[in-house]
Amino acid sequence: MSDNPFISFETFLFDGDGVLYKESEPLPGAIEFLNFLNEKKKQIYILTNNSTKTRKEFQTKLTKLGISINIENILTSSSLTANYIARESPKSRIYVIGEDGLKNELKSAGLEVLNDWQEKNDDKIFDFNFDDVDYIITGMDRFINYTKISRATHILLNYDKVKFIATNADFTFPTVQGLIPGGGAMIKILEELSSRRVEQIIGKPEPEMYETAVKLSNTPKDKTIMFGDRLETDILGANRIGMSTCLVLTGVTSMTDLENLTDEDAPTIIVNDLQDALRSFTKS
Numbered sequence: 001m002s003d004n005p006f007i008s009f010e011t012f013l014f015d016g017d018g019v020l021y022k023e024s025e026p027l028p029g030a031i032e033f034l035n036f037l038n039e040k041k042k043q044i045y046i047l048t049n050n051s052t053k054t055r056k057e058f059q060t061k062l063t064k065l066g067i068s069i070n071i072e073n074i075l076t077s078s079s080l081t082a083n084y085i086a087r088e089s090p091k092s093r094i095y096v097i098g099e100d101g102l103k104n105e106l107k108s109a110g111l112e113v114l115n116d117w118q119e120k121n122d123d124k125i126f127d128f129n130f131d132d133v134d135y136i137i138t139g140m141d142r143f144i145n146y147t148k149i150s151r152a153t154h155i156l157l158n159y160d161k162v163k164f165i166a167t168n169a170d171f172t173f174p175t176v177q178g179l180i181p182g183g184g185a186m187i188k189i190l191e192e193l194s195s196r197r198v199e200q201i202i203g204k205p206e207p208e209m210y211e212t213a214v215k216l217s218n219t220p221k222d223k224t225i226m227f228g229d230r231l232e233t234d235i236l237g238a239n240r241i242g243m244s245t246c247l248v249l250t251g252v253t254s255m256t257d258l259e260n261l262t263d264e265d266a267p268t269i270i271v272n273d274l275q276d277a278l279r280s281f282t283k284s
């Protein structure tokens, strides 16, 4: 039997930040590993919870890093949320707590964004057609303010028919200078203020992203492997649906975090970086 742990997989799923790159720098071995997989005719998908960019913007960022990938192979929590709603209820009207990347993906899917401008803090909080709203969607919003929070809370408190969906539940977002509030923080603010609970979360560790990649790749789950740096999202979600997983130690998880793993969040394979993965894959 081969001691190459990756040989049997046909489709390779990757988280972005902390696995392929850190902010604007590719991580060791990332480009070489992706090139190698391309040569071997393996399928590659990138799954990111980051809701602030459109897939097109994400593709541009990857190109700058030296990673070329088709837009169809990029799955973001925004694009999947847009597809999910378009499928469930086409032409819905949406109040968005989130950035332009999310709003643009929703519009591309034929949905109507009711607050398609930067809402300012002023005394016109209730100058808004609240009756029109079908969904509240949350994502990370670095322009969150009092007006937006007030409007979203008003909708959740007064309109039971409005569905409350989140692109992702990552509570924080890592930057080089430190953690900042992520998409999960937006959920918590609205849950606390409205006493309602978010009804559906699209990003990892929920199944939607992994299931979409499996469907698009047309590869069975047991021939698919997820590479991630976060145990509680990337690895947990893939384990739950029966995929193999590879933890990459170039992101938020270090060796000392691996002492008390449960079956649910233990990765199948651990590598220091993708250079390490490439070395294992090329040995006979």
Ligand SMILES: [Mg+2]
Residues within 6 Å of the ligand: 015, 016, 017, 018, 019, 228, 229, 230, 251
């Ligand atoms: Mg990551």
